[in-house]
Amino acid sequence: MAGSDKQISYFCPRCKSANVPRGRALTVSMTCKSCGVYFVVHSNINDTFKSKYEPVIPVGTKGIFDGKTYEVMGFSVKREKKYRYLFREYFLFSPYHGIAFLAEFDGHWNFLKPYANHPWSLAYTDEDPYVNGSMFQLYARYRAEVMYATGEYFNDMIGVTEESEHWEHIAPPHILTYEQSKTMASSFIGKYTTQDEIAKAFKLDKSKLPNKIGMGYTEPIGGSFTGRALVVTTALSILLAFILMMFFANTADDKNLLHMSYTQADLKDSTKMIQTESFELVGTKNLVLQIYAPVENNWFFAEYSMINDVTNEEFIFTKEVEYYYGYEGGENWSEGSKTSEVFLSRVPPGKYHFNIYPEFGTFSGKVDVAVFHDTVFYTNFWLTAVALLLFPLGVFVFRHYKDVKRWQDSDYSPYSSDDE
Amino acid sequence: MNIYTCPQCGKSVQRKLKDSVLVLCPKCSAKVFGTIDISPESHGVPDDLSTVQVGSTGKYKEKKFEVIGRIRIQMIDDFRNLWCAVYDNDKTLWICQSHESIAFADDNFKSFPPKSDIVMRAGGKVIFGDSVKLKVVFVGSMLYMHFEGEIAHFPHPQGDFAFVHAVNERGNTAIIVTKGNDMDKTELLWGVTKQIDQPIFENTRTIDGWQR
Numbered sequence: 001m002a003g004s005d006k007q008i009s010y011f012c013p014r015c016k017s018a019n020v021p022r023g024r025a026l027t028v029s030m031t032c033k034s035c036g037v038y039f040v041v042h043s044n045i046n047d048t049f050k051s052k053y054e055p056v057i058p059v060g061t062k063g064i065f066d067g068k069t070y071e072v073m074g075f076s077v078k079r080e081k082k083y084r085y086l087f088r089e090y091f092l093f094s095p096y097h098g099i100a101f102l103a104e105f106d107g108h109w110n111f112l113k114p115y116a117n118h119p120w121s122l123a124y125t126d127e128d129p130y131v132n133g134s135m136f137q138l139y140a141r142y143r144a145e146v147m148y149a150t151g152e153y154f155n156d157m158i159g160v161t162e163e164s165e166h167w168e169h170i171a172p173p174h175i176l177t178y179e180q181s182k183t184m185a186s187s188f189i190g191k192y193t194t195q196d197e198i199a200k201a202f203k204l205d206k207s208k209l210p211n212k213i214g215m216g217y218t219e220p221i222g223g224s225f226t227g228r229a230l231v232v233t234t235a236l237s238i239l240l241a242f243i244l245m246m247f248f249a250n251t252a253d254d255k256n257l258l259h260m261s262y263t264q265a266d267l268k269d270s271t272k273m274i275q276t277e278s279f280e281l282v283g284t285k286n287l288v289l290q291i292y293a294p295v296e297n298n299w300f301f302a303e304y305s306m307i308n309d310v311t312n313e314e315f316i317f318t319k320e321v322e323y324y325y326g327y328e329g330g331e332n333w334s335e336g337s338k339t340s341e342v343f344l345s346r347v348p349p350g351k352y353h354f355n356i357y358p359e360f361g362t363f364s365g366k367v368d369v370a371v372f373h374d375t376v377f378y379t380n381f382w383l384t385a386v387a388l389l390l391f392p393l394g395v396f397v398f399r400h401y402k403d404v405k406r407w408q409d410s411d412y413s414p415y416s417s418d419d420e
Numbered sequence: 421m422n423i424y425t426c427p428q429c430g431k432s433v434q435r436k437l438k439d440s441v442l443v444l445c446p447k448c449s450a451k452v453f454g455t456i457d458i459s460p461e462s463h464g465v466p467d468d469l470s471t472v473q474v475g476s477t478g479k480y481k482e483k484k485f486e487v488i489g490r491i492r493i494q495m496i497d498d499f500r501n502l503w504c505a506v507y508d509n510d511k512t513l514w515i516c517q518s519h520e521s522i523a524f525a526d527d528n529f530k531s532f533p534p535k536s537d538i539v540m541r542a543g544g545k546v547i548f549g550d551s552v553k554l555k556v557v558f559v560g561s562m563l564y565m566h567f568e569g570e571i572a573h574f575p576h577p578q579g580d581f582a583f584v585h586a587v588n589e590r591g592n593t594a595i596i597v598t599k600g601n602d603m604d605k606t607e608l609l610w611g612v613t614k615q616i617d618q619p620i621f622e623n624t625r626t627i628d629g630w631q632r
Binding site: 006008023024025026028040042043062068069071094095096098099114115116117119121122123124154155156159160180181182183184185186187 | 465466467468469470471492494496497498499519520521541542543555556557558559560563564587588589613614615627630631632
């Protein structure tokens with residue numbers, strides 16, 4: 001036995017029409033189906049509305065959230081008293097799953113369920129609540145008035161709304177609400193719900209839902225990964241790149257195959273060219289040519305031809321060394337360098353020599369040339385690290401931008417000093 | 421032994437608690453046993469779409485209980501279902517159900533301890549002795565009260581009381597029934613609160629016209 005089956009009906013205090021509440025004995029307030037007057041069934045409280053608003057989800061519509069079927073029992077339009085913006089609430093109920101709310105503002109929706117463990121309900125504190133592993137930040141504190149209501153409610157919805165102070169804390173996509181009047185303190189926990197989810201839950205045409213305006217205050221910011229996951233993944237990737245770099249550094253030969261010096265006087269008259277000794281490259285590895293020319297406010301240029309002694313295959317490149325310095329405007333300055341380096345990757349094995357075609361210009365010093373094989377190239381690691389950092393950096397910048405937008409309508413924005 | 425015949429409809433009714441104070445006939449809501457009197461309008465509970473019913477079962481602290489009766493308290497703005505259950509064979513378990521929470525108290529209503537006080541508003545303090553403090557989350561004046569099944573001791577069965585629900589961060593709950601904030605006329609149930617959406621009951625009711 002779970003209560004009498006006797007039908008309950010309440011008479012409208014204005015038009016005297018009989019109203020049978022869908023919520024039976026649970027219903028505490030309702031609007032008259034004939035004249036629309038709002039009345040509290042156990043008292044003589046009643047109210048009328050100046051404006052009428054149409055719900056996009058009609059009262060009586062059934063919707064499924066997390067596999068649970070709820071029915072829309074009531075629809076109300078409320079106005080925040082200080083900034084006077086309107087928001088809409090749908091009161092949902094299921095005998096099997098209890099009460100719930102859908103709140104909509106600027107086309108953004110939150111689905112809310114009762115939550116008895118709000119830290120403010122349990123203790124005397126006004127700190128930002130820490131719930132389910134998340135710190136919720138105060139987004140709004142307000143009082144509201146009811147502009148319109150239809151359907152039925154399990155409390156005096158107008159009285160409770162207008163006599164309560166409301167706090168909303170967010171940890172996107174979650175929201176935690178707390179409201180307190182003289183007679184009750186209650187709390188709800190909810191989550192941002194997309195228009196697609198609303199349309200699917202109630203089998204509605206998505207185009208009928210209010211257009212989204214701006215950033216929803218609990219709207220998640222792109223991507224399902226957390227900031228912490230992003231930092232950890234990036235750090236691990238950079239660590240892996242470092243380990244690989246260290247591995248290659250330890251296994252690299254870094255062998256000096258050639259070291260020679262020459263001056264302009266060493267050039268062969270006929271070809272104006274220097275030919276080096278031959279050197280053997282074992283394995284397809286990189287090769288580095290290092291050049292040192294002691295130029296002073298001068299330059300040195302050469303064309304280099306690395307020739308395979310057997311196949312005559314040629315690798316041709318040029319390299320300039322230039323170094324300038326001076327004293328100007330009370331300050332010393334310099335640019336360029338006396339050393340230069342050429343990096344050749346994946347050079348096939350074989351016996352090679354260099355033909356060097358230098359242009360000394362006004363420079364007449366001694367030029368040093370050294371050839372190293374299978375060297376460690378640290379720049380690769382730094383380039384990889386920078387590339388790995390670019391993505392999370394971009395994500396953080398994007399998220400910060402969106403988060404600033406999220407908080408722009410809040411009196412409690414953590415970015416308020418940045419914006420001013 | 422503990423079997424009564426309903427004086428109105430003749431149904432045979434078993435009394436399950438040693439210390440019950442009222443047993444109403446499950447068929448016609450007539451009083452079949454009782455040491456207290458309730459008003460005629462309080463016999464039987466209006467349908468509030470509760471899926472819990474007399475006969476619903478469950479487990480609390482790993483021990484079985486069976487719901488045997490209910491007091492439904494209607495306040496102007498809210499309600500509470502106080503389900504009375506037989507627990508751990510012959511003890512009383514009260515289960516206080518609201519829209520927001522469900523509280524369990526495996527004891528009977530007790531007098532308020534000395535050095536206690538209640539600030540009768542939401543957010544007010546309930547103080548027991550020198551140390552225990554709870555925060556009031558609900559205060560309501562009883563408007564109507566309805567009974568069904570078998571009920572253990574309840575402080576003011578004729579009504580005209582205020583109902584106070586207080587909690588603390590340790591999960592403790594106090595269900596307080598008071599008259600005029602007079603501590604001599606105040607009793608409480610001491611229990612714990614659980615989230616409303618936790619599965620608790622078996623043998624619940626299926627309600628026509630509502631989908632799961």
